[in-house]
Amino acid sequence: EVSITKFPADERKIIAKAHDKYKKARAGIINTRHGQIHTPAFMPVGTKGTVKAMLPESVQTTGADIILGNTYHLMLQPGAKRVFKLGGLHKFMNWSKPLLTDSGGFQVMSLSKLRKITEEGVIFNSHIDGSKFMLSPESSTEIQYLLGSTITMAFDECTPYPSTYEQAKSSMELTSRWAKRSRKAFYSRDGYGQFGIIQGSIYNDLRLKSALDLIELDFEGYAIGGLAVGEGQELMFKVLDYAPDLLPINKPRYLMGVGKPADIIGAVQRGIDMFDCVIPTRSGRNGQAFTKYGVVNIRNSKYKEDNTPLEEDCLCPACKNYTKAYLHYLVKVKEILGAMLMTWHNLMYFQKLMLRIREYIAQGKDFDFIS
Ligand SMILES: CC1(C)O[C@H]2[C@@H](O1)[C@@]1(COC(C)(C)O1)O[C@@H]2CNc1nc2cc3nc(N)[nH]c(=O)c3cc2[nH]1
Numbered sequence: 001e002v003s004i005t006k007f008p009a010d011e012r013k014i015i016a017k018a019h020d021k022y023k024k025a026r027a028g029i030i031n032t033r034h035g036q037i038h039t040p041a042f043m044p045v046g047t048k049g050t051v052k053a054m055l056p057e058s059v060q061t062t063g064a065d066i067i068l069g070n071t072y073h074l075m076l077q078p079g080a081k082r083v084f085k086l087g088g089l090h091k092f093m094n095w096s097k098p099l100l101t102d103s104g105g106f107q108v109m110s111l112s113k114l115r116k117i118t119e120e121g122v123i124f125n126s127h128i129d130g131s132k133f134m135l136s137p138e139s140s141t142e143i144q145y146l147l148g149s150t151i152t153m154a155f156d157e158c159t160p161y162p163s164t165y166e167q168a169k170s171s172m173e174l175t176s177r178w179a180k181r182s183r184k185a186f187y188s189r190d191g192y193g194q195f196g197i198i199q200g201s202i203y204n205d206l207r208l209k210s211a212l213d214l215i216e217l218d219f220e221g222y223a224i225g226g227l228a229v230g231e232g233q234e235l236m237f238k239v240l241d242y243a244p245d246l247l248p249i250n251k252p253r254y255l256m257g258v259g260k261p262a263d264i265i266g267a268v269q270r271g272i273d274m275f276d277c278v279i280p281t282r283s284g285r286n287g288q289a290f291t292k293y294g295v296v297n298i299r300n301s302k303y304k305e306d307n308t309p310l311e312e313d314c315l316c317p318a319c320k321n322y323t324k325a326y327l328h329y330l331v332k333v334k335e336i337l338g339a340m341l342m343t344w345h346n347l348m349y350f351q352k353l354m355l356r357i358r359e360y361i362a363q364g365k366d367f368d369f370i371s
């Protein structure tokens with residue numbers, strides 16, 4: 001079975017770095033049914049089948065190869081069967097490149113009020129109208145098939161932080177049992193893939209056991225779950241100092257929910273290939289712009305007569321055609337165009353960061369720049 005991961009030998013540029021810090025960084029290409037993904041890659045979050053305030057063609061111009069959708073939200077509305085009947089999520093949202101869908105467990109725990117975790121799966125009440133649903137390894141995998149996801153995530157339990165060793169152990173063991181059922185339920189096709197998600201919280205022996213359990217299932221890629229859940233950067237990096245090395249070197253490694261530029265750079269240096277985070281889109285809508293000068297809070301009154309762009313050399317529409325004064329005004333009066341331009345700029349910024357990281361790795365250069 002051809003997996004979706006072909007780090008072609010000639011294109012795989014794993015450069016041993018002069019000193020330890022960079023030797024784990026790698027740049028590669030993931031080949032899928034819906035096109036290539038250049039790694040290290042940042043995936044804009046399109047939770048409900050849209051990257052908020054962006055047209056899909058605009059997302060494409062920022063350089064994104066792949067976007068993320070959510071099983072939890074789409075199963076509640078408009079419903080996976082309906083999306084399937086309408087031709088699948090790619091057609092529905094007019095995005096023809098790769099799509100990765102999260103499997104829903106994390107969103108149930110962070111969004112729905114009443115829920116019950118059983119061996120079978122998670123029973124919960126919709127946060128929209130309170131109606132009852134159940135997500136299991138089988139139903140999550142089927143929903144992602146109906147959506148037409150390029151990369152399907154195994155159904156896991158995101159171990160909360162902090163957790164005791166015992167709590168983390170039983171949670172990780174549940175995730176391993178669910179991973180097996182997810183793998184069995186996956187309908188494997190050329191150019192599509194399923195990623196396992198390792199848990200184990202901050203305990204290295206649990207992380208190792210989780211990795212061993214999932215490697216046995218031979219997923220096309222692996223995610224490190226249970227991080228970016230409030231543990232902070234220092235503890236996250238402590239886990240990342242060893243966890244990526246537990247995973248197969250020739251398969252993609254995806255760190256879920258991360259992160260700010262500095263988090264991404266530190267994680268790439270520790271061997272991570274894929275990222276997703278709501279920060280560029282969510283903070284853009286809240287008036288925060290990422291720039292090489294740092295984060296600009298455009299609502300600050302010091303910008304109300306600032307006739308210069310966010311970044312003079314940025315090619316996004318916000319910087320090419322508008323001033324900080326105009327963005328300040330739009331965000332203050334809550335005009336929709338404000339959310340659009342700020343989001344567009346931030347997504348462009350994050351993709352430029354990933355492009356620079358890929359170039360630096362390919363040239364064997366240090367990329368400790370925090371931009
Ligand atoms: C709830 C919401 C929207 O998800 C974002 C964002 O808030 C927020 C809140 O604080 C920040 C850190 C800024 O990001 O945390 C989320 C990003 N961290 C994260 N996403 C994850 C998704 C995951 N999915 C699965 N299946 N399994 C996991 O273990 C898992 C772990 C994850 N960690």
Ligand SMILES: [Zn+2]
Binds near residue numbers: 310315317318320345
């Ligand atoms: Zn810009």
